[in-house]
Amino acid sequence: MIATDLVQVLLSGIALGSVYTLLAMGLFLTYATSRALNFGQGDFLALAAFLGMAGMLAGMPLIAVVIGVAICMAALGMLIERFAVRRIISRSKAGAAHLGWILSTLGFGMMLQNVIALAWGKSRYYSPPLFSSGEKQLVSLFGAGVFLEELAIGAAALVLAGTMYVLLYRSDWGRRVAAVSFDRHTAMLLGIDVKRTVMWSYVVMALLTGAAGLLVGPLSSIQSHMGMLFLLKAFAAISIGGFTNPAGLLIGGIAFGVIESLSNYVDSTFGDLYPFIIVLLFLIVRPMGLFGERKTDVR
């Protein structure tokens, strides 16, 4: 492999990995506050991609598209938390029924899929470039061609992971999240508005996913059922990074994207398989992920 090829493959992997990172951060945050994973999160990504495409095709300025998508995503985050998570968790007892959120979030995601299919059909689309058109979409980086959206999504993953880190460990909101994550009843006794904290974690999840969807649209073809695949890879990113902090998720996401890209370069026949085999082997050696804690947190 020559150096330029390596750079090209690495950059492609980093761009893909950044999408997984943003999704993984959403999963991490909602799990921390509600002990539930949003299985419909991939469909949030698809909807954001379609909304972004619709806005760009309608000739809206980029800033208006970003704001519009953010508002829709935030509203959806609130909706899923209110109707598909909070009610299920608050009404369920310990045991099997406690897993009702799997079905409710999955169902919410399927509704979104069908809304997309009704609005745009089941065909695949390309979202127009966000930043420029034609040859100007591409920049050269160390001799490799990179789309501006690829750079943007890499930067977004880095900035948002950093911001999330600061918010979680250096802000009041982060302390509330930590308290709710540790024990919601204790958090309530401490005067923390648990419902509000959980709801905001879903809003942040939706915004992170919206950012990923908006940026992935022009890079990959979009279709109504694209979400689950990205979600699956976000889980793989979590497995590598550990379910503990945004830095681990960033490293896990990027690592998975780069492994995926390198696998396709080395042997494309099983290019999608090797990354998952590597993750499985990695989990045997380090089941808690790179940054996960070996022992149960008993603070």
Next chain:
Amino acid sequence: MNVKRGIGWVIGIAILALSAQAVAENVKVGVVQALSGPPAIVDFGESYLQGIEAALREYKAARPKHEVEIVTYNDEANPQRAVSLVQRLISNDRVSAVIGTVNAASVVAFSPILQQAQIPVLIGPSTATDITARFIAQKPSYVFRCSMVENHMIDAVLDWAIKRYKKIGLIHTTSGYGMFALAEIQKGMAQRNVQLVAVESGAPTVTDMTPQILKLKNAGVELLLVYHDSPELIYRAFQKVDYKPAVAASWGLSSKMTVNVIGKDAIEGAVMAQALDLNNAKAKGFDEMMTRALGDKYRWPVVAALGYDAMRIMLGAIDRAGANAARIRDALESTEGFAAVSGIPAKPFSATDHECVDPSQVFMGVWRGGRVVKLDN
């Protein structure tokens, strides 16, 4: 005398009325198509169905001999579901014939059921090579097809390609269709004493194909054979690695959906196998009629035209045979003087050939100015 004459008139009128009732029959035709599932498959299913419905609309408007109704089911490109729907068409809907579907695995799964039930099936737009050949030795075979056939298309592409390019590469999907195309292309290349200089693949769920395209570029591929459901990802990677090989593909590249996602300029010059010449007056008329009726929803002239012709062949057979399935089968096989809008010949089938598109009707098409036109040799 007058009374006798009156009775005679009444009896005559009654006989006429009864015989007319006996001739006009209600005929149900089952249609199974993939109308949800992977977008590339849905594009086939929807376009073929558009053609079927257009033919039925025309038939009904022309005061037909029989009352024909289609019962349409969505198999979601799922063979198990397709089998269950075909069983439902046979047992509950009591159809006289079936048309469908795109997914080869579904067709392979339900064809033996229809053969056993002695209900004719007109397969389309599935392209898997040996579907009708599996049944042709059974006398009589109830399995017909109105679609392009994969090995005919591959032969057309390879015949065109090896005359023009020395370094030919392939990128294919790892689905059943892609692996089948890989085997057929390698076989076809070996028969022509040439070899592919590079072969790359991508899973149907792949979201970036930059690494694969980079390797094809490094191998010096001049002509890339594309047998992947997401050609747009390949074109995106071309831009990134600054590479512009000639592209030849299966007919999947001729959908307007493809040009919508790849872009008119990028796809210009890409060639593919075709069976509809839009320069032909009938094909042009069909294209205009469908555009008027469906607007942007009409995306794929060749697939819609084959669906249209398939339904017209079926309706012609029903006109001659009524609702009896065995007689419809015989009428399909003996169809003559058929005026197709696609490349289907006047006598589409015979006792030994149940494919309505033969290799001689397959030609190379090319994207020119946002339309697929016949490529001049």
